[in-house]
Amino acid sequence: MKEWIYDWGGANVAMFHALNANHAHWLDQVMLALTWAGDHNRFALYVSFIALVTWWRIARYPESPAGREWMLALATFAIAYVLDGFVVTGLKSYMDLPRPSLVFLQDSLVVVGPAEFHHSFPSGHASFAALFVASLWPCTRSLALRIALVVYVVAVCLSRPYLGFHFPADVLFGSLLSVLLVVGVRAALAMWRPPSRVRQVEI
Secondary structure, eight states, rough: HHHHHSSSSHHHHHHHHHHOOOOOHHHHHHHHHHHTTTOGGHHHHHHHHHHHHHHHHHHHHHOOOHHHHHHHHHHHHHHHHHHHHHHHHHHHHHHHHOOOHHHHHGGSSOOOOOOSSSOOOSSSHHEEEEEEEHGGGGGOHHHHHHHHHHHHHHHHHHHHHHHTOOOOOHHHHHHHHHHHHHHHHHHHHHOOOOOOOOOOOOO
């Protein structure tokens, strides 16, 4: 089953080599910046950004439903981040799939940075980037902004095989996992309503 679900009949390895084969110094720096941007350690930065936008929306447009949308996005991102951490960490430990550095000889791949050998599946960077984008997606109406979000998550995903740390299957399943998690968390939060206060009128 792994041959088709993860290896894709050899396509997973072929795609890795296609992404990892050709390097340039300037492109290495771009990919390192992208992988930095997709690190889960950037959570405080991203959640602060969403919180600031939420505050600005509510302060400027107090009657607009956009404020509620951003509050929902903020709560979704924060809760999904915690759940995603448990899921990704658990899958990494349970599956314990080897990273490219352990699968291939040193002269058959390029690793930019310290080599890593274990816990390849799923990619935490791809998962975090997709988590951020999926949380913001319902709040964005601009086509240009949505394109920018898609470019961001795809670029982070591509950076991981390019730098030699993950197979394409790792980033694909990591990003899909986060999207499904965000959809579930957002749906649960959207269904929740605080109990309404009933005013008692004395006759």
